[in-house]
Amino acid sequence: MSGPVADGRAVVVTGLGVLGAVAADPGDLSVALRAGRCALTAPAPPADADRPGVSWPAFTAELASEDVPKRALDALPGLPEDLRTAARRTALRAPAPVCAAVVAALQAWLEAGLDRTAPPPERIGVVVAGNNLTERVTEDGRTRAERNPVYLPARYALHHQDTDHVATLSRVLGVRGEGCTVGGASASGNLALAHGARMLAAGAADVCLVVGAMTPLSQLQTRGYLTLGAMAPAHGAPVRPPAPFDAGHRGFHPGQAAACMVLETVASARLRGARSLAGLVGAAVVLDGNHLADPSVDGEVRAMEGALAQAGVSASDVGWVSTHGTGSPLGDRTEADALRKVFGTGDDGPWVNATKSLTGHCLSAAGVVEAVAAVVQLRGGFVHPDPGRREPVDASLRFTGDEPRRARGGFVLSNGFGFGGINSAVVLAHPQV
Structure with a gap:
């Protein structure tokens, strides 16, 4: 954004969604934040932990299983039946991170009241934060295909691209406006928020879903971060994870979560009677x-x-x-x-x-x-x-x-x-x- 915008095109937040290791929805996140509930735990060592040069993270905050997003989708309350059917047909066939993004987006969609009243589909956009989101999908696909080529999923050519998130969200929610991924490494989330806000301020859309995509790391990515010294290694780790800005810090601890923020122009929110959250x-x-x-x-x-x-x-x-x-x-x-x-x-x-x-x-x-x-x-x-x-x-x-x-x-x-x-x-x- 390059400067103040006219009141009608000022940007407000009308919906929130989150699904991750720390919380299953925004209400749960509020409880976790207030209580200081930490999702980080020490992972089990890898199978090849005894090999020279092998290291692994000191602490991680991961989903209990890849089935968590699918169960969350089935249990999502207040979802209209047609939307639930579209989500199940599309997201349940997608990789777990894409399904998690759909759950977070649906939470935000419902809170914003977009299931009841929404601008035309052509006036709704979606921006997904992230780059290299699917390396784990590629790694797992290669492992399966090396065992037997027929094990490669028929939709692998779709699932291994970052835009699978954008396409799946568009299909489930009927979004017909502008859509893209925005990559900026660990700054991707803020870049996506800025891009979504600019889209609204420029008049390209009235509503934009900004989605932070969950990124399960591949083995190669994990070891790359450890080799770089950016991720805290298990070797020599304390019993409990030190917080950022503590003298005992040794690098980052990877976490897993998908999140969504519905951005909307003030004029659109007023027209729909949507409540501004921020x-x-x-x-x-x-x-x-x-x-x-x-x-x-x-x-x-x-x-x-x-x-x-x-x-x-x-x-x-x-x-x-x-x-x-x-x-x-x-x-x-x-x-x-x-x-x-x-x-x-x-x-x-x-x-x-x-x-x-x-x-x-x-x-x-x-x-x-x-x-x-x-x-x-x-x-x-x-x-x-x-x-x-x-x-x-x-x-x-x-x-x-x-x-x-x-x-x-x-x-x-x-x-x-x-x-x-x-x-x-x-x-x-x-x-x-």
Whole structure:
């Protein structure tokens, strides 16, 4: 987004959805956030754990099984029968991550009241956050085909493409407007929110579903992150996962979740009588001119200041910051430095928390998951705790600690930073500010 928009095309949030290891729906997410319920557990070692050079994650937040999204779809309450039939016929044949995206989208669709009244299908768009979403599908397909070529699923050529998410959502929900995937590594979620907001502000759609796609990692991806030093290894791991920005951090802990946020123009929401849950009032995406994994204070500062400027609010108006907060020593230190530059220090600054301390790092979906979590907290008037932070890396920032805090003010800034110098931030506002 490049500047303020006319009131009628201002962007509001009218629906939320989430399905993951930490919560089965937005209501469950609210309970988990307030309680500081952490979904991270230590996984079992791989079968080849004794081989030289083999490592695995210290902690993960994974679905109990691949059947969870299918069971969630069957159990989804309040779903009109025709929509349930379309979802079952399409999503139950899809890979588990696509089915999870459909469940999250349907939750948001129902909360927004789009099952009762909606713009024409041509005025509804969908943006899916993420890139390299299907490497696990490719890895599993290769394993099956190597055993016997006839084991390769007939729809593999469709399922191995990221756009399978967009196509399946379009089919289930009858979306006929603009649709695409938006990739920016771990910044993908915020990029998708920015793209969806721009679509509405430009008049290309009246409603846009922004979906963060769950990404089960392949073995190769997992070992790649471990080799890079970005993911916390099991070797030498503590008994409990340290929270981001704790001195004991050793890298990120992967998490699994799909999330959806329905964005809508104010004019469309008023016409439909839809309730505004929050406003998406600012977004910024900037590059570092860097192709590596090392972050930049300057880039992160420019993203945060850009989002605040577009929102028309000052740093002092922000009640709390939902950090990128991965648990990477360099990443946490860089973001802490950037936060100090933007917000200063002291007891009058914003609260600082990191949803990844509870959900794990949901990778491409992280920005959407954390935006949903931010709106849940805005609605509930609290800022979630971060259990597991015993020794903050920067004592000058107002980390929430072990207890939830009272939300101050009506604005939250949510960060998302990706490999290759991709920096993003979005500003969400309470509907009454």
